[in-house]
Amino acid sequence: MPGGPQGRWRRVLLIATVPMLCAFIYYSYRSNYRPASLPSTSPSSYHNNVSLPDDHSMTTVIKALYEPILHPVAAANFTDDDSEVYQLSGEPRFKEKLGKKVLVLDIDSRPLTGAGQLMNEELKWKGMRPLSAGMLSHYTYAMIHGYDYKFVRAPDYEDRWGTWVKVPMMKEALKTHDYVLFMDSDVMFHHPHVPLEWLMNYWNMTKDTLVMLSIDPDEPQNYDSRGNRYLNTGFIIAQQSKRTQEMYKTWAECPSDVRYPGCSRWKLEMFHEQAAFGNYIRYDYDRPEDIRVLPCVEANGAPEAINRGGCKGTFVRHYWVDKGLVSKALGDQVMQYFLPRLHQLYHQQASEHIVDAKGFRLEGADLIELTKEEKAAIAKGAGKNQKDEGF
């Protein structure tokens, strides 16, 4: 599958070594050199300190890991890790990177300063809370593609459930950025090397689209009062326009009951702002291009939720099925890219560490070099005392 991650890897073998080498050189350089402007810290505190103002080594590592394999913005197709091919259905609208016109937005009104939480001074892999993993994933995604990233500490509504704050906060963000990508903290991209521009091409974000969101699984609790399935507000791609501003205003004001009598019910009742959007807003913003509904299989759920209406999260993983999976997903997000590179390095340096002792036979504690005849005989009975990865 030439377009797929595996095929691409082969092609970038050479290119890939360049940033790695840069990173290596950078590290060697950093560890031996202390810029004159720094106060004379003792060497030990210098090495423990990862927040030196001019230390960009982590950014370099992230760039080195993802840049060689970035999926082109206007690619005609994408092959996933199950070798399934996803084709654009027409001419792509986005052919250039959008960079800082895109905002990746985290919004939370909670302090998140407890153990294992993002705003705590210390965060370790062990004991990390799922939402920290989600938000760090969003931050990484923005860094990989050069988008803007912001975490907004939102004020609380006096009388509404916490998730409502995403509505006015997204509305504000849409005044400064052309595209706002909002994800709940249990939502992340499974293939972070695929840019948002490509997904907007694939899902057909037109000039008139206000928002894109995924439909929820076909289950009784996910239906609105008119018998239509809810759209999940945990993942939203919004496009700036006058009409988008209007829609968000209408949405945020829904619980006042002025335009939509009865909407105040959703201030505190499940599914809060999602129910308000599902029961009212989408029926008023119903031009064909206003709201692009994404398939649950591609933009909702996770493989662990495949029996919930097939929502396996091909592109967007939403871990409502088990929030405990979010940290593992962050691990995957790094390891699917790190592993091929590590493997490549292993083979590049094979001559230094792979020792071929197959020309010997074992007898008691001794290695005895084989004769030609013995070698031929052994080739016949190869593997007889070996199991596939067995012990």
Ligand SMILES: *[C@@H]1O[C@H](CO)[C@@H](O)[C@H](O)[C@H]1NC(C)=O
């Ligand atoms: C890290 O650097 C800051 C600011 O220079 C300093 O106050 C702090 O003690 C350092 N921490 C460690 C562990 O060295």
Ligand SMILES: *[C@@H]1O[C@H](CO)[C@@H](O)[C@H](O)[C@H]1NC(C)=O
């Ligand atoms: C994907 O697109 C590339 C470039 O346009 C093309 O060469 C390749 O054949 C396509 N792959 C599939 C499976 O459609």
Ligand SMILES: *[C@@H]1O[C@H](CO)[C@@H](O)[C@H](O)[C@H]1NC(C)=O
């Ligand atoms: C996108 O949607 C518009 C309007 O529905 C349609 O005319 C166009 O063909 C679609 N483009 C693609 C690439 O699917």
